[in-house]
Amino acid sequence: MAAPGAFRLQALSIVRRQVAQGETLFSQGDGHLSLFEICAGQFKTAYTDRGGRQQITGFHLPGELLGQDGIGTGRHCVGAVAMEAALVCTLAYDQLGVLCHGTPNLQREFHRLLSRDIVRDQSMMLMLGTERAQGRVAAFVLDLTRRLHVGGQSARTIVLRMTREDIGSYLGMTLETVSRTLAKLQADGVLAIAHRDVRVLDAASLRRLAHSAG
Amino acid sequence: MAAPGAFRLQALSIVRRQVAQGETLFSQGDGHLSLFEICAGQFKTAYTDRGGRQQITGFHLPGELLGQDGIGTGRHCVGAVAMEAALVCTLAYDQLGVLCHGTPNLQREFHRLLSRDIVRDQSMMLMLGTERAQGRVAAFVLDLTRRLHVGGQSARTIVLRMTREDIGSYLGMTLETVSRTLAKLQADGVLAIAHRDVRVLDAASLRRLAHSAG
DNA sequence: CGGGGATTTGAGCGCATTCAAACGCAGTGG
């Protein structure tokens, strides 16, 4: 969700927490806000509306921050679940408030963090509005490779920790369409797919197919 | 984009500005950030990507704030154009920074403002991901009536200041589909449509059709 | 009254969805 290094929570507060696969890190509507830095493992966040319908709103990788949603409202507006065994560093939000008062730089960094999310969301909305299935999936894979690369992982081979259904929910299409689209990208020689292992064969084509999302 | 009354810019700084129909209030990439309170008239904001493709990202009504995008990046990430003759109050962002240092309440209000936008965007993404044409249009009309009502206007009759193309760009569909969907809502007795005048006949049905977007 | 943009309406098509079935893989218990 955000670049690493902006906040070094490990240096500020050392509350580590292990999270098992499928375990909830925080729930939607949760009152005692916390900010997390993901040390290991991947998370997904989901939004549930009154009608009970739910959508995946994001995937969150090691090295990224998590939980900055709902800082203004005082409640987490999404729920976060670990997609695999994970480890996080925690900073309670009230502690953060105290810290911010002392250091204006932290304040500014915070603003930057929030508006980065706004920009990211807007770019996501643009994609959902303009791109069809193939472009969405291409953008999704491209985004994942880039973010994993930032985290130090290989930029060519990635492992999808989430199900096709989660991907479909995130991209606004059915799980069958996700599967078919991935198959087509493989048939076109853009990707090599073996279950959840994805290898990028033709990065240029992938970028071209995903042109709308940065 | 935000509830009125959170900031009372008129009380802080009195730089008023008139904007003609079609005139640009600020451009995407603009460096000298400003925050605006819309006193009269409606605006639309659009995002343009490298490829030159552009999408409407929001409509902005009298009484709402405009320009808080890109506070962290230092540049406006969208452009704003007046859809009719308008009047705004301006506050340069650097002045705002000074003000914030003095008053912590303003700081907090600011956080709230930014995260409100995040929540709104997320709800928009949810809609784009889960709703089909009819649901999207219903949610759009419902949102507009509510926000106009907050601004003091009638909740039953509204005037669409934007074109079908703008609506389509905003909702992620073609202008023809917007037109057809509005016609269908009229045929079903939910709305009464005369060109750009829209009257809500069956608010309950409209809410039911738009169930996903709060 | 004429011109041009906005809107409506129609016809045909393609893509994504829906429903359905088969397959692969992991975990469990016999």
Add this chain to the structure above:
DNA sequence: CCACTGCGTTTGAATGCGCTCAAATCCCCG
């Protein structure tokens, strides 16, 4: 060790929604 079970994934076929292309109409504005 192997069958069984459940879940995730793939694949197929048919439907229908929304897009594309096209033309007619409406309306605002000069």
